[in-house]
Amino acid sequence: MANDTEWEKRQLIATYYYLNLLTNDYAILKEKAEAAVDYLQSMGLNITEEDIEYAKKNITENGLPELEVDLLKGLGFSDEEINATKDIVLMLPNETIINYNRTILEGMSVQQAILSWIANNLTGEINEVGFVNASVDIDPDTINLKSKGKWVTAYIEIPGYDVSKINISTVYLNGIVPAVNDTKYGFVRDPEIKDRDGDGYPEMMVKFDRQETKKTLREGNVTVFIVGEIDGKFFAGEDVLRVT
Ligand SMILES: [Ca+2]
Numbered sequence: 001m002a003n004d005t006e007w008e009k010r011q012l013i014a015t016y017y018y019l020n021l022l023t024n025d026y027a028i029l030k031e032k033a034e035a036a037v038d039y040l041q042s043m044g045l046n047i048t049e050e051d052i053e054y055a056k057k058n059i060t061e062n063g064l065p066e067l068e069v070d071l072l073k074g075l076g077f078s079d080e081e082i083n084a085t086k087d088i089v090l091m092l093p094n095e096t097i098i099n100y101n102r103t104i105l106e107g108m109s110v111q112q113a114i115l116s117w118i119a120n121n122l123t124g125e126i127n128e129v130g131f132v133n134a135s136v137d138i139d140p141d142t143i144n145l146k147s148k149g150k151w152v153t154a155y156i157e158i159p160g161y162d163v164s165k166i167n168i169s170t171v172y173l174n175g176i177v178p179a180v181n182d183t184k185y186g187f188v189r190d191p192e193i194k195d196r197d198g199d200g201y202p203e204m205m206v207k208f209d210r211q212e213t214k215k216t217l218r219e220g221n222v223t224v225f226i227v228g229e230i231d232g233k234f235f236a237g238e239d240v241l242r243v244t
């Protein structure tokens with residue numbers, strides 16, 4: 001039972017993390033799409049009523065463009081469904097097609113807003129399950145996705161708690177990467193506990209596999225979560241990394 005609760009808490013953190021990731025990805029994608037639309041318009045590639053009339057005539061006579069048919073087939077569409085898609089395209093008002101790009105952008109904004117809302121509401125849930133706040137400093141501050149480094153190090157400080165009591169087998173980065181817990185490593189057998197930032201609270205050093213960590217990162221400024229258990233309570237902390 002206790003384990004179920006712990007598992008649920010960890011899932012909550014992981015869900016929160018991935019929702020934030022998704023929200024950010026949407027923002028980046030939208031930015032790129034906007035730039036593409038602006039670029040096409042700056043080149044004078046505005047679609048006019050005549051262009052659409054011409055395209056519709058072409059589709060009526062020759063069917064959908066070969067490229068689109070191939071794509072739809074690749075997605076598993078049957079010939080009937082492709083024909084139906086053609087009819088839908090022909091039925092669309094010209095103005096809808098002209099606004100198509102903008103509509104996609106607006107749709108993306110809505111998705112992004114929904115995801116943000118869910119992520120923000122999850123923060124409340126996460127606080128409600130009673131996490132102890134940890135300060136986390138991750139080293140290095142910048143991670144190159146192409147680098148072959150072995151570890152990512154985290155220094156965890158939990159004021160009011162004895163960090164030597166952190167249960168290393170419960171420590172995860174971004175909800176899925178476990179802290180290295182193999183006693184063949186000196187830093188696992190005898191973890192470094194030291195007040196590196198000199199604020200009077202010692203930090204415990206833990207390490208994560210860098211290649212596994214990289215799978216949870218994307219380029220940009222990325223918030224990284226560390227969760228774990230200390231004295232039977234859950235702790236959570238975050239640090240921001242620059243990922244290149
Ligand atoms: Ca850092």
Ligand SMILES: [Ca+2]
Nearest residue numbers: 195197199201
């Ligand atoms: Ca400290």
